[in-house]
Amino acid sequence: MSGPAVHPVEAPPPTTDAAPPTVRMKDVQGMAGTTGALFLRLCQFVFAAVSLCVMATTSDFPSVTAFRYLVAAVGLQSLWSLSLALADIYALLVRRSFRNTGVVSLFAIGDGITSTLTFAAACASAGITVLIGNDLDKCNLNHCTRFMSATAMAFLSWFAVSPSFLLNFWSLASR
Numbered sequence: 062m063s064g065p066a067v068h069p070v071e072a073p074p075p076t077t078d079a080a081p082p083t084v085r086m087k088d089v090q091g092m093a094g095t096t097g098a099l100f101l102r103l104c105q106f107v108f109a110a111v112s113l114c115v116m117a118t119t120s121d122f123p124s125v126t127a128f129r130y131l132v133a134a135v136g137l138q139s140l141w142s143l144s145l146a147l148a149d150i151y152a153l154l155v156r157r158s159f160r161n162t163g164v165v166s167l168f169a170i171g172d173g174i175t176s177t178l179t180f181a182a183a184c185a186s187a188g189i190t191v192l193i194g195n196d197l198d199k200c201n202l203n204h205c206t207r208f209m210s211a212t213a214m215a216f217l218s219w220f221a222v223s224p225s226f227l228l229n230f231w232s233l234a235s236r
Contacts, residue, residue, distance in 0.1 A: 101225050109139035135179060166233050
């Protein structure tokens, strides 16, 4: 006659050195794919586009290399910001955020390059504007107020792209 056999089951040994579970970082407003990012992208685009339009409406901006550099930099900034704003709109419509490392690194590198170019162009244009206005005192012969307005808009565009770069870089570094 055979009866049921009971075999004791050993309990797993207690682990005290268990690694903490990995937690994904929440979406911080301003990171790619959030409404904060869309707001920052639209601000970047508007300020860069206004700077581009103001500078392009002056007849004598091509005579100064720094002003040509400003037009090129804010032109690139406006295209970059508009394309990423469209990507943010898509992410918000499908209710997904960008978590792919390749995409976030592309955004961070692009933001870093465009912000550096915009800041350098705005600084160079500000220097030339001060030279024309204060040192040479030739504002009556030039479009100093337009040059100053375009330079200020370029700085505002840079102020708007800096948080985007820092948040995307932080998101990339925290993975």
